Amino acid sequence: MARSNKPLVWSLFAAGGTLAALLVPALVVVTLVVAYGYLPAALDYQTMHAFAANWLGKVILFVVIALCLWHAAHRLRTALHGLGLRADKWVAKAGYTVAGLGTVFAIVYLLQIH
Amino acid sequence: MNGRPYVREVRTASWYFGRWRDLHHMLNEISSIFIGGYALILLWGVKSLAAGEQAYLAFLDGLTSPLSLTFHWVALGFTLLNSVSWFGVTPKAMPVQIGDEFLPGHYIAIGHYVAWFCVSLVVLVVSGVFSNG
Numbered sequence: 001m002a003r004s005n006k007p008l009v010w011s012l013f014a015a016g017g018t019l020a021a022l023l024v025p026a027l028v029v030v031t032l033v034v035a036y037g038y039l040p041a042a043l044d045y046q047t048m049h050a051f052a053a054n055w056l057g058k059v060i061l062f063v064v065i066a067l068c069l070w071h072a073a074h075r076l077r078t079a080l081h082g083l084g085l086r087a088d089k090w091v092a093k094a095g096y097t098v099a100g101l102g103t104v105f106a107i108v109y110l111l112q113i114h
Numbered sequence: 115m116n117g118r119p120y121v122r123e124v125r126t127a128s129w130y131f132g133r134w135r136d137l138h139h140m141l142n143e144i145s146s147i148f149i150g151g152y153a154l155i156l157l158w159g160v161k162s163l164a165a166g167e168q169a170y171l172a173f174l175d176g177l178t179s180p181l182s183l184t185f186h187w188v189a190l191g192f193t194l195l196n197s198v199s200w201f202g203v204t205p206k207a208m209p210v211q212i213g214d215e216f217l218p219g220h221y222i223a224i225g226h227y228v229a230w231f232c233v234s235l236v237v238l239v240v241s242g243v244f245s246n247g
Binding site: 041088102 | 160179
């Protein structure tokens, strides 16, 4: 049988979808509050830096960013197909490249915080 | 992937405006753009955290731009719709079997909605959105 990357891509997609559905609306509200110029207590530099310096905080930030990126990349293919764009190969390449780079950079940046 | 690519021609790029079911589907798919975009904003935030306090303050300041404000409102609309839809189909995506019976679908959906509410509340309380100061 030919090896397929579908189970891996699918599991990242499903996990990302559930995580995104659970977390993203609330997170958007938090930064929406920031967008209006009010800074929630936990978002000041010292608190956020301490959170990201902690290994558990690193894992949480990494999982949220990476899974949301992979979920979005995978779903972008059907979204753009539905919108009439017939270039799945390029959409897939671009989407997974951004998700892959985002994952790597998330690790790099998080490891710089200590 | 498969030998023969799936190509279904559609007459226009606005076919989904005909039926609510189609429109609902497309709106859910489009939400992925905002989920991905938001993840990139978070990544940008982590980058600025790594770069130091000045960079982080500049990141927070950038969030107050009109573009960011617009993005947030649109993203909030799309992601709320996506969450409602996503948990609405969980009974189909992961049915729960107990003995010979399947747990009625609405228990699974309601369970996810309750979990969503609790997680959202925790995020808002912990981040300090409700606190004064």
